[in-house]
Amino acid sequence: MPDISRRELLVAGLAISGTTLFARSAWGAAVAHMTESAQAESAEFAAAIAPREHLLFDFGWRFTFGHGSDPAEDLGFGYGQGDFAKTGDFKFAKAGFDDSKWRALDLPHDWAVELPFVHDDEQKSHGYKPLGRRYPETSVGWYRREFEVPASDAGRRVSVEFDGAFRDVIIFVNGCFVGRNNNGYAPFRFDISDFLAIGARNYIVVRVDASFGDGWFYEGAGIYRHVWLTKTDSLHLGSWESFVRSEQTEKGARLTLGTLVMNEGRRAENAKLSWKVVDSAGKVVATAEAPAQSIAPDGSASITASAELSSPAMWSVEEPNLYSAIVTVESDGKARDAERVNFGIRTAVFDAEKGFALNGKAMKIQGTCNHQDHAGVGAALPDRLQWYRVGVLRAMGCNSIRTSHNMPTPELVEACDRMGMTMMCETRQMSSNPEGLAQLETMIKRYRNSPSIILWSVGNEEFLLQDEMAEEGEKIAATMVARCHELDPTRVVSAAVNGGNRKGVSLAFDIVGFNYNLKLPDAYHKDNPKRAIYGSETASAISTRGVYSTDPLRNVLSAYDTNQPGWGETAEDWWTFYGTREWEAGGYAWTGFDYRGEPTPYGWPSINSQFGISDMCGFPKDTYYYYKAWWRNEPSLHLFPHWNFEGKEGEEIPVWVHSNLEEVELLVNGRSLGSQKVPHLGHVEWKVKYEAGSIEARGSRGGKVVLTEKRETTGATVAIRLTADRSEINADGEDVAVLTVEALDKDGRAVPTASNHIGFKVAGEGALIGVGNGDPNCQESDKEPKRSLFNGLAQVIVKASKVPGEIHIEASKEGWDGPELTPAKIVITTKKVELRPSVPVIRNRQS
Numbered sequence: 001m002p003d004i005s006r007r008e009l010l011v012a013g014l015a016i017s018g019t020t021l022f023a024r025s026a027w028g029a030a031v032a033h034m035t036e037s038a039q040a041e042s043a044e045f046a047a048a049i050a051p052r053e054h055l056l057f058d059f060g061w062r063f064t065f066g067h068g069s070d071p072a073e074d075l076g077f078g079y080g081q082g083d084f085a086k087t088g089d090f091k092f093a094k095a096g097f098d099d100s101k102w103r104a105l106d107l108p109h110d111w112a113v114e115l116p117f118v119h120d121d122e123q124k125s126h127g128y129k130p131l132g133r134r135y136p137e138t139s140v141g142w143y144r145r146e147f148e149v150p151a152s153d154a155g156r157r158v159s160v161e162f163d164g165a166f167r168d169v170i171i172f173v174n175g176c177f178v179g180r181n182n183n184g185y186a187p188f189r190f191d192i193s194d195f196l197a198i199g200a201r202n203y204i205v206v207r208v209d210a211s212f213g214d215g216w217f218y219e220g221a222g223i224y225r226h227v228w229l230t231k232t233d234s235l236h237l238g239s240w241e242s243f244v245r246s247e248q249t250e251k252g253a254r255l256t257l258g259t260l261v262m263n264e265g266r267r268a269e270n271a272k273l274s275w276k277v278v279d280s281a282g283k284v285v286a287t288a289e290a291p292a293q294s295i296a297p298d299g300s301a302s303i304t305a306s307a308e309l310s311s312p313a314m315w316s317v318e319e320p321n322l323y324s325a326i327v328t329v330e331s332d333g334k335a336r337d338a339e340r341v342n343f344g345i346r347t348a349v350f351d352a353e354k355g356f357a358l359n360g361k362a363m364k365i366q367g368t369c370n371h372q373d374h375a376g377v378g379a380a381l382p383d384r385l386q387w388y389r390v391g392v393l394r395a396m397g398c399n400s401i402r403t404s405h406n407m408p409t410p411e412l413v414e415a416c417d418r419m420g421m422t423m424m425c426e427t428r429q430m431s432s433n434p435e436g437l438a439q440l441e442t443m444i445k446r447y448r449n450s451p452s453i454i455l456w457s458v459g460n461e462e463f464l465l466q467d468e469m470a471e472e473g474e475k476i477a478a479t480m481v482a483r484c485h486e487l488d489p490t491r492v493v494s495a496a497v498n499g500g501n502r503k504g505v506s507l508a509f510d511i512v513g514f515n516y517n518l519k520l521p522d523a524y525h526k527d528n529p530k531r532a533i534y535g536s537e538t539a540s541a542i543s544t545r546g547v548y549s550t551d552p553l554r555n556v557l558s559a560y561d562t563n564q565p566g567w568g569e570t571a572e573d574w575w576t577f578y579g580t581r582e583w584e585a586g587g588y589a590w591t592g593f594d595y596r597g598e599p600t601p602y603g604w605p606s607i608n609s610q611f612g613i614s615d616m617c618g619f620p621k622d623t624y625y626y627y628k629a630w631w632r633n634e635p636s637l638h639l640f641p642h643w644n645f646e647g648k649e650g651e652e653i654p655v656w657v658h659s660n661l662e663e664v665e666l667l668v669n670g671r672s673l674g675s676q677k678v679p680h681l682g683h684v685e686w687k688v689k690y691e692a693g694s695i696e697a698r699g700s701r702g703g704k705v706v707l708t709e710k711r712e713t714t715g716a717t718v719a720i721r722l723t724a725d726r727s728e729i730n731a732d733g734e735d736v737a738v739l740t741v742e743a744l745d746k747d748g749r750a751v752p753t754a755s756n757h758i759g760f761k762v763a764g765e766g767a768l769i770g771v772g773n774g775d776p777n778c779q780e781s782d783k784e785p786k787r788s789l790f791n792g793l794a795q796v797i798v799k800a801s802k803v804p805g806e807i808h809i810e811a812s813k814e815g816w817d818g819p820e821l822t823p824a825k826i827v828i829t830t831k832k833v834e835l836r837p838s839v840p841v842i843r844n845r846q847s
């Protein structure tokens with residue numbers, strides 16, 4: 001991880017120590033800047049791809065629950081035999097159907113996060129949400145939207161494209177059945193041109209059935225990613241078919257540019273392809289053309305060309321330089337379709353002796369595995385939250401994300417491309433059946449141009465395929481690997497394997513992933529010196545933020561780095577192993593963030609996991625600073641616990657420091673308890689008899705104090721503090737501000753043990769979309785405008801409307817209990833920006 005200057009940290013709001021670190025801003029201004037430049041680019045590029053319209057289809061939907069077993073409660077769907085008998089007959093997807101009582105909402109939407117918790121141990125992995133065949137009333141949702149198709153769309157191809165929905169989806173347009181999708185993570189699209197009424201009102205209805213899951217963790221429910229309407233000429237580029245591959249040459253890079261042209265028109269077309277390669281400043285740095293080719297009606301052609309770039313700006317973790325290739329297909333002297341493909345130039349090599357290298361430079365993978373849900377919003381994250389989360393990880397020194405155990409949303413990949421975060425990109429179903437291969441193929445085509453992705457993963461912990469069905473496992477994996485290589489010859493393929501690496505699936509992989517089992521890699525490396533190895537999943541260390549003694553009666557775990565389940569390792573255990581072997585490429589800790597479900601080692605009332613290095617909101621737990629100390633280069637020092645142990649006077653409290661400095665001295669109320677040398681990749685600790693006041697750590701290098709940190713016993717809570725990650729956001733109906741809520745004592749110090757109930761009022765040009773506090777046992781609503789603090793912190797997420805102005809957020813004491821608190825107010829400005837092109841919402845429509 002590169003050193004990031006203090007100035008940069010200050011800009012990002014990260015140079016502030018203690019619990020307010022992320023209160024001020026996670027990557028704040030730095031990310032804001034990056035988001036803006038991405039947007040400015042979009043406007044510029046929109047002109048270049050003018051023949052195509054790619055419209056956001058998120059706004060203005062209606063939603064209602066259906067029913068998983070009673071057709072009468074499911075819009076009559078499946079009541080008799082004949083639903084699919086005649087085309088055009090689904091009344092709910094036609095004019096005259098009354099959806100006025102359905103709830104109005106914008107996508108993305110996850111209805112699971114809105115449901116109450118149920119005490120049903122079968123639902124434990126899903127975070128105790130009532131989803132599944134035993135919960136038919138809350139497992140099926142219907143979405144409906146009316147939209148106009150202008151007369152100018154006559155003759156165009158129109159597709160509806162979903163970035164992902166959970167899970168079994170059936171789509172109807174104007175009464176016609178259009179298609180299905182049966183997995184929760186891969187994007188899918190349908191050409192609906194033939195079903196559209198041109199120059200008229202159209203109706204789309206999507207039935208989403210979350211009765212079946214794909215995994216063993218919280219997966220959400222509904223259309224939880226973006227939807228798009230794409231309009232092209234009948235001569236057009238194939239979806240996710242355009243690619244750019246780069247190869248290093250003496251002078252720079254040779255680009256192979258490829259695409260698929262499809263002719264869905266009625267006559268042959270003479271298609272000429274051209275590419276413009278543009279650098280991040282918008283300058284055209286290379287062009288390429290392919291000779292014109294005749295394409296018959298209903299025909300298609302794969303077309304490639306090449307271009308040279310001299311001294312390209314490489315993509316790296318430190319400098320995520322991106323290029324774009326604009327590919328245009330022309331016929332009859334007219335641009336008919338065009339597309340922009342972002343890519344980066346870099347080499348990513350896994351070596352059996354030297355580990356991983358990016359652009360020829362050794363880079364230990366300091367990775368985290370992550371699920372996709374966040375506090376308040378479940379699986380339906382606004383794009384900005386992806387950047388927020390990548391920022392939290394990056395500030396810890398994490399340089400790689402494993403998208404366990406499913407393909408990610410495009411915005412996460414884009415955030416990684418733009419922020420300099422590498423990625424192990426994983427598909428959900430490890431199978432060479434048509435569904436498994438289709439998911440894999442979609443993932444690779446969709447993301448193969450992203451420089452952040454250094455490694456494809458075809459699955460996780462398929463125990464049967466590793467052992468009992470080892471032979472089948474090897475065949476299945478080999479088919480998947482071959483498909484990956486065919487679609488993307490530039491990247492290696494692997495999977496996360498728990499034990500059993502010497503037979504079954506592992507035999508088929510380019511590089512070998514080890515989940516846990518620190519006893520295995522040394523012997524494996526000795527016996528297989530030519531196989532590159534990395535830790536596909538490690539740690540599973542468990543802790544509760546701000547808790548300093550494990551209490552099974554309260555379902556909490558101490559935040560010292562001492563807890564792990566039988567199969568897991570502490571942070572220090574796994575990193576002293578992976579961090580000290582040159583041939584180990586590095587590894588991915590389970591997990592960067594807590595997630596809903598899997599509340600190991602507890603059950604009800606715990607509703608989320610405790611594996612996170614940060615909690616559900618992204619508030620760092622103490623172990624975050626272990627990684628920060630050893631994953632980043634600049635001096636780092638973190639002292640814990642807090643010093644509020646009223647009633648424990650005279651009892652011994654373990655005091656730890658995570659630091660990469662040479663020596664740390666500890667003072668209690670000004671008295672030195674002596675210095676300790678910090679072991680490489682370790683930590684230092686003292687046992688301190690508690691007395692109110694303060695503890696202070698002084699970290700030194702070469703005999704000079706470099707960093708100090710203090711924890712003070714605070715007084716009672718008297719006031720609330722609200723801080724925002726950004727004070728200005730975009731008035732685009734999508735952007736969010738992430739607010740941190742704290743309670744202060746009379747001296748303005750944040751009280752680390754505060755548990756006050758706080759209520760929120762949001763007025764002006766924005767709305768509250770979710771709240772959280774990182775407490776794995778908190779069953780308060782994610783959606784109501786109130787939340788209790790958990791060990792001093794809560795989070796509120798507010799989303800801007802499309803009208804520039806101000807969002808006023810007020811936090812005050814909620815309910816009658818507890819001490820009086822002075823309320824806090826904060827104003828977020830929402831600024832005018834060019835809106836992404838979207839499908840117009842029909843206002844005041846007649847049903």
Ligand code: GAL
Nearest residue numbers: 460461498537540568590598
């Ligand atoms: C792993 C598994 C993860 C998660 C983790 C919890 O074995 O791959 O999905 O369940 O255990 O420790």
